[in-house]
Amino acid sequence: MTGAAVQAKLWYWQRISAMALAVCVVVHLALIVLAARGGLTAADILGRTRGNVGFAVFYAAFVIACTVHVPIGLRTIAQEWLGWRERASSVAALLVAASILVLGLRAVYAVVAT
Amino acid sequence: MESTLHVRVWRGAKQGRYVDYDVPRSASQTVLDVVTYIQRRLEPSLAYRFACRVGMCGSCAMTVNGVPRWTCRTHVEKVAQDGTLTIGPLAHLPVIRDLVTDMREFFDKWTRARGTFAGRATRHDDFVRVAPATPARVAADAGIECIGCGVCYAACDVVAWRPAFLGPAALNRAWTLVNDVRDDGQKERLRAVAGDAGCHACHTQGSCAERCPKRIAPTAGIAGLKRLAARAAMRGDL
Numbered sequence: 001m002t003g004a005a006v007q008a009k010l011w012y013w014q015r016i017s018a019m020a021l022a023v024c025v026v027v028h029l030a031l032i033v034l035a036a037r038g039g040l041t042a043a044d045i046l047g048r049t050r051g052n053v054g055f056a057v058f059y060a061a062f063v064i065a066c067t068v069h070v071p072i073g074l075r076t077i078a079q080e081w082l083g084w085r086e087r088a089s090s091v092a093a094l095l096v097a098a099s100i101l102v103l104g105l106r107a108v109y110a111v112v113a114t
Numbered sequence: 115m116e117s118t119l120h121v122r123v124w125r126g127a128k129q130g131r132y133v134d135y136d137v138p139r140s141a142s143q144t145v146l147d148v149v150t151y152i153q154r155r156l157e158p159s160l161a162y163r164f165a166c167r168v169g170m171c172g173s174c175a176m177t178v179n180g181v182p183r184w185t186c187r188t189h190v191e192k193v194a195q196d197g198t199l200t201i202g203p204l205a206h207l208p209v210i211r212d213l214v215t216d217m218r219e220f221f222d223k224w225t226r227a228r229g230t231f232a233g234r235a236t237r238h239d240d241f242v243r244v245a246p247a248t249p250a251r252v253a254a255d256a257g258i259e260c261i262g263c264g265v266c267y268a269a270c271d272v273v274a275w276r277p278a279f280l281g282p283a284a285l286n287r288a289w290t291l292v293n294d295v296r297d298d299g300q301k302e303r304l305r306a307v308a309g310d311a312g313c314h315a316c317h318t319q320g321s322c323a324e325r326c327p328k329r330i331a332p333t334a335g336i337a338g339l340k341r342l343a344a345r346a347a348m349r350g351d352l
Contacts, residue, residue: 005308006309
């Protein structure tokens with residue numbers, strides 16, 4: 001696969017993940033407003049999230065969309081603003097992707113697991 | 115209208131300075147008129163480039179008060195600020211001397227973007243009939259009037275950030291050929307214009323479309339190239 005093909009695919013996946021994020025962010029903001037009405041203590045929140053499969057699926061999808069979207073953008077910023085070479089910026093982007101995925105899914109698990 | 119225009123003109127190459135001149139104002143005076151006056155009456159060694167003077171050849175583009183413009187069709191009264199004009203060479207191109215830039219890299223990128231028509235017909239074939247209203251022909255028409263002045267290239271931030279970026283003009287040219295049903299080099303062209311040095315580097319800021327003196331929107335063509343290239347990449351055709 002050529003470099004151009006990889007870059008074209010990255011652009012495609014960033015665009016697809018942006019579409020998913022557009023929905024996720026709106027739902028997330030609405031959820032914050034709703035959650036604030038039902039009490040904001042840790043016990044209140046965990047009472048709503050523990051064992052909630054819908055919550056788990058939605059936020060796992062949110063984390064995955066971020067995992068795809070953010071590193072591709074950071075890779076571009078590193079290249080254009082910091083002057084990083086393609087290899088260095090791609091490795092850094094992969095590390096960021098792994099971090100977002102692990103930390104994000106761990107956070108989802110922490111509030112959903114009973 | 116004030117009787118005198120204060121003009122600051124770049125003298126030198128990469129290293130240089132702005133030199134001040136006073137030029138008499140006249141009705142319907144263009145920025146190119148001003149530069150020509152300075153060269154003929156005040157500073158014979160001033161280097162600048164022009165040919166047609168009517169907005170066809172694309173050779174007289176300069177930076178006027180910080181903005182890239184075609185100087186032969188830019189009226190002084192529309193761009194002078196407080197009776198002052200600051201005129202420099204186009205950005206993002208090496209300066210040869212004064213207001214003359216080296217355009218080789220700009221046009222080399224047209225070649226790199228496969229900006230040449232690749233026909234397959236021979237003299238024995240009949241003319242291809244292309245209906246003017248077909249979507250491809252309409253898309254090609256939207257970008258076909260480019261005069262190669264380099265204004266979009268000088269206005270594009272991505273060119274500054276990524277020196278290898280092909281730039282709006284070369285990609286616009288590629289887009290017009292992508293929409294040419296007679297062209298036989300589409301796969302190679304798509305490969306040439308895809309990726310971080312090509313259409314996918316464009317941030318859609320639209321400076322090229324904002325500044326193009328021919329009112330072309332290279333951003334729209336680049337968006338079309340992105341879609342086609344990404345689709346081809348996902349199919350494994352790139």
